[in-house]
Amino acid sequence: MHCGDINLNVGTATARKKDKTMKQAIVNGRIIGPATAERGYVEWSDGVITAVGEGEYKGDAGLVTDAGGEWVSPGFIDIHTHGAGGYDFMDCTIEAYLGSAEMSARHGATTIFPTTLASTNENLFETFEVFRRALPLNTKGANMPGLHLEGPYFAYNQRGAQDPRYLRNPRPEEYDAILAASDDIWRMSLAPELDGALELGRVLRAKGILASIAHSDALFEEAVEAFHNGYTHVTHLYSCTSSVVRRNAFRYAGVVEAAYWLDDMTVEIITDGVHLPKSLLQLVYKLKGADRTVLITDSMRAAGMPEGRYVLGARDSGMEVVVEDGVAKLTDRSAFAGSVATADRCVRTMHRLAEVSVPEAVKMMTATPARVMHIDGRKGSLATGKDADILIFNDDIGIQRVVIGGETRF
Numbered sequence: 001m002h003c004g005d006i007n008l009n010v011g012t013a014t015a016r017k018k019d020k021t022m023k024q025a026i027v028n029g030r031i032i033g034p035a036t037a038e039r040g041y042v043e044w045s046d047g048v049i050t051a052v053g054e055g056e057y058k059g060d061a062g063l064v065t066d067a068g069g070e071w072v073s074p075g076f077i078d079i080h081t082h083g084a085g086g087y088d089f090m091d092c093t094i095e096a097y098l099g100s101a102e103m104s105a106r107h108g109a110t111t112i113f114p115t116t117l118a119s120t121n122e123n124l125f126e127t128f129e130v131f132r133r134a135l136p137l138n139t140k141g142a143n144m145p146g147l148h149l150e151g152p153y154f155a156y157n158q159r160g161a162q163d164p165r166y167l168r169n170p171r172p173e174e175y176d177a178i179l180a181a182s183d184d185i186w187r188m189s190l191a192p193e194l195d196g197a198l199e200l201g202r203v204l205r206a207k208g209i210l211a212s213i214a215h216s217d218a219l220f221e222e223a224v225e226a227f228h229n230g231y232t233h234v235t236h237l238y239s240c241t242s243s244v245v246r247r248n249a250f251r252y253a254g255v256v257e258a259a260y261w262l263d264d265m266t267v268e269i270i271t272d273g274v275h276l277p278k279s280l281l282q283l284v285y286k287l288k289g290a291d292r293t294v295l296i297t298d299s300m301r302a303a304g305m306p307e308g309r310y311v312l313g314a315r316d317s318g319m320e321v322v323v324e325d326g327v328a329k330l331t332d333r334s335a336f337a338g339s340v341a342t343a344d345r346c347v348r349t350m351h352r353l354a355e356v357s358v359p360e361a362v363k364m365m366t367a368t369p370a371r372v373m374h375i376d377g378r379k380g381s382l383a384t385g386k387d388a389d390i391l392i393f394n395d396d397i398g399i400q401r402v403v404i405g406g407e408t409r410f
Helices: 013-021 094-106 121-137 172-181 197-207 220-227 255-261 278-288 343-352 358-363 367-372
Strands: 024-032 036-045 048-054 063-066 071-074 076-081 109-114 147-150 185-190 210-213 231-234 245-247 250-252 266-270 293-296 308-312 319-324 327-330 390-393 399-404
Touching: 024 048, 024 358, 024 390, 071 358, 076 094, 076 147, 076 293, 076 343, 076 367, 094 109, 094 121, 094 399, 109 147, 109 399, 121 147, 121 172, 172 197, 185 197, 197 210, 197 220, 220 231, 220 255, 255 278, 266 278, 266 367, 278 293, 278 343, 293 343, 293 367, 343 358
Parallel strands: 024 063, 024 071, 076 109, 147 185, 185 210, 210 231, 231 266, 266 293
Antiparallel strands: 024 036, 036 048, 071 390, 245 250, 308 319, 319 327, 390 399
16 A cells, blocks of 8 residues: 555544544545546545645645555445445344445445335434434444435336336325435436336435436337436336337337436446446447446445355345355346446446546446435535545555545544
8 A cells, every 4th residue: 555644543442433534634645536646635624625736735734644656536325226245225223224335335335325126115214313323323324315225116127136016107196205204315216107207206306316227118209208307317227128029020229228228317327247248338438428327236235255055135035146256146146136337346346347547437326426416516526615525545446545424544
């Protein structure tokens, strides 16, 4: 590790408290965001960035870290993760939220949006309650501003690893109860071609909740109509999303083509290097660009863990999957079952495999997801007044330091 600290022992509770309140700075780093500086600094105090600049640091920070010429960037933001470190959010335990958040943070994600799976409403409501109880106890892991509900309103033929027992069409009496049960819902992914889904899209838009096309067999025209009814994002593009199909000999475009055609539609891609090959990663980047593309892990509980057999979803009622070849698969190997990627792996894949520059790859996991989730006023870039969520990493995207809210966590 090249970066060196002066007067800091982050292993003690006393040091952590001091770490939060003391004015600090990282110097001699390659700064990313919003501008890139080959040699610059970031200063913060009380969890908020107070200065960002190029060249020599001349401030009065009580603790100065020399980045040794390594990259210094905003913390990564993962807007689609089901768990990590052996935990799944659908386990409905405080330990699962805290353990997943900690493993995510170790790999550079300073903000995550815990993501559910299609399930019973009872399990969903229990998840809401456990999430609320976990938040004040989260002193080591990534920030968790809110929840992402993935399902249960999906097309059966595009279900992927979602449990078919729980798939259904949206009904107002059901989704109104779900939305009323929690103020922590920030995003919902569903298939807009289902009966009642366009109305739900308008409801979500009115509530300020991101509606995202997911697990969908929609035709191009249906996807465009969905966009005008609140669906401004596409969940894991190419994974369980329709593309060109033939019906009665005629060809029809699908969700993928609509996502490219709609300039203001944002998309997310699983960049584990397995779900999408180099050619598709480069195509998405070329057509949508870093401002409209979000990198996600879509991680399940095996992220950061050895390969083997795991359960996708709730530990006591989920589906058994096998992790091999760097990805989770259904046991019959017929489909992927989520990824085991971490945030640093996503950025590394986009840089190495898709040959995207480090600043552009980082943007797709910082500034762009922050804007998509409407948290860019506080997160996603290194700018005065924003939260001090900061990373130091090397050219291999190996995480060397993780600062969350002004505290060095790892």
